[in-house]
Amino acid sequence: MAFYNLCDAIRVSTRTNPAYGFTMKRFLSQPLLMLLTIFLSCKEKAVDPTKRVRPVTLQIGVSGAFYDLSWEPNRVVCVTAPCPDLADVEAQEYAVQIAKSELGTFQTYRILDADEKSIRIPASEMGEQIVARIVSKNKGTPSVNSNLVMASTAFLSQSAYYPGFGFLEDVSGGDVTPDGAKATYTGLVQETPGTYVTPLYVATLQNEQPIAKKLVNRQGAGASFSPDGKQLAYPSRTENGIIVYDLAAETSRTLPVADASRIGSVAWSPDGQWLAYTTVSSEESRLWKIATSGGSATPLTPVLPVRESNYIRQSFLDWSPDGKSIAVSRARTDNSNDNWRTTVSLYSPDGRGELSHFETQPGWIDTHPSFSPNGKMLAFLSSRTDGLTKSYSLWVRDLTTGQVRQIKLLPGLNPSGEFAPRWVGNERLIFSAVVQGKKGYYSVFL
Template sequence: MRRSLSWPLLVLLALAGSCKPKTDVDPAKRVRPVSLKISVSGAFYDLSWEPIQIVCVTSPCPDVADVEAEEYEVQVASSELGAFRTYRVLDAGEKSIRIPAASAEEQLVARIVSKNKTAPPVNSNPVMASMAFVSQSAYYPGFGEFSTDVFGGDITSDGTKSTYSTQVQETPGTYVYPLYVSDLQNEQVVTTKLVNRLGGGATFSSDGKQLAYISRAENGIIIHDLATKTSRTLPVADATWIWSIAWSPDGKWLAYSTVSNDESRLWKIPTSGGAATALTPVLPIRESNYIRQSSLDWSPDGRFIAVSRARNDNSSDKWRATVSYYSPDGSGEVNFFETQPSWIDTQPSFSPDGNQLAFLSSRTDQLGATYTLWVRNLITGKVRQIKLLPGLNPSSDYAPRWVGNERLIFMAFVQNKKNYYSVFL
């Protein structure tokens, strides 16, 4: 004989079933991500974050739920590409944490994972911080009285010559860009000579005897001999889109990048004259894998041309910009220094001995709006931050220049005023 369950027992079972926690995750919902900041205080890393409001830029607004996080998982790594590990889980009311440097080492990479049981977790952009000591920097006078209006300043590696351009308004709406070369003694300008009224940002050859600069008026690259004071033009297809020039160590070639609104490409051209050779295929901007508008540099041993390249690996959440090496023989990309998603590494510059690579990076800023100065040891692969005084913010418009192997010249803003500074490593 079958026995039926009593009514009270059925009620209890029904209530128990209704009280089970829901484990279904709705992929249409989105947990609100956070904006992470890291500051260094004594021997501690101080992390703080705030939820980012999701702003709808289309009409009608997509049907995506914006839910608050129920908890935050603090994940950390001790190197730029180290595996993240969970440091602590905090409830939604806690939006800061102090991490002793002793438990995170000299450098810390962190991200905050926002979690809600009804939606997939969302990572914040990773942020990197360093316990590096503050390096003493000083105003650099090698670009003379025009220093606040200078662009494209370059220095020979021995620090005895500088070249720079300025913008001068001749009549309303009409500008010229005179190019100068100065002889320096103890960083001070001794003599200054005008090279061209319609010059541009120039770069020295490795031996400091020649200049190369872009001339859109002549649709080419100008090579100027400092001893004979003579110039000649290397015609190119379209100088309008040339962004940066770099000399080969032997002075026989110039590498340059072209970056338009649609595509980018790397080239080289013989300084003796002749046609330019493409070193890369066309890299469309729309594919987010392209050479960026950044300075490039040729390694002192002649083996590599360093550029800043955007890459996304066909995934919108993996976009970043890396320093990439290309072969001057046209065989393509040789290597690149991987970064965390969203980081921008740009403006690469080799030290004269080829053992170090200076660059600027947005890795210390969640939103990528400010840049910091870094140096990579090319023998060990390790990076270190060249930490500057508070308020001294390097400009991403200028590649650091080396004077010897232990000193860098960089452009920075202090209270929104641009100037040039030097720092000993």
């Protein structure tokens, strides 16, 4: 490091004082060989594009009014030889780069030596939300970016346990009627050793407490209520179709569809006349709609091959309250895998394809979109706050301004990807979370 500092000093001196170079030559006229050696050594070294500098993984914690950034170099733990590595050379320094908004321009906040792997940044300098990355640098290699992490100093939102989903120990899925009088959910029950069923129930609620339940089907999952709360719809592998269940008559009918086993969930149109769903396999994906009165399913997208990294993910979807768009989670990439990310995309229910999408940073996964009843907000889950485990945090996007904000929850309350946020009115969300290894449902006021 001292040698590099000497070279830098000579460069600065010869640039700012041309006469200084002459003085140095005269002063060092006798050890000419030493002078030439120094200047030749101080020439800029060419960057070797075949070399790789070791990247780091970034995490951000929020402590009071500070962002605490910390990072560690990525390394491979090998159980067999030879051991592959992620890089040829170690970083000589790290550039801490910050953007003050979701898609803002990155600016270098500080340059740190290689032995420094953390920094505290006052929120007063940055604002309520930041996006950060760490750039690993070495003079002989191209620079490389870390993962990108978004953090917020927003206040903690108050949440409470939500009891409306069932009497069973292991419950998944779930939906609530607009009036809050009924809930539906799926359980997991072991009938005999190694044999399980997934009974689908509808519960009657009183003050959000289930006071009665009714079995709809011994094998059911991914059910959602119609907008008027009078019907259920859910995909069925055994019936190879989508089941529409009438709550009052306690009768069901099947809408036959191809590849019913590849359907994860369904979404009702606001007028109750249509159901949207996706089929997703390891090879391809597609968005569909089918009339609740029956008939053939209509494709709303072409087949989107998974291998091209531009496909609809197997996640929950939602139909906008005005009926003009269907929100899905879509993986996408532009030209290189370095730009891979998952965005919330809006598709036309009339078959005109993708209308728009909410762009995000590379590596982020935005999933499980859910419109507020008034259509002004869109809740979703995102991996943008955690670069290690890809765990999700809860976010809300203002559909008028496009701005996002994190709904910050108490420590240890991490939303689960098994459930899409459900709105109760326009100011409250129900979500699933795992707390101390136990899954439960919670509600939070915005």
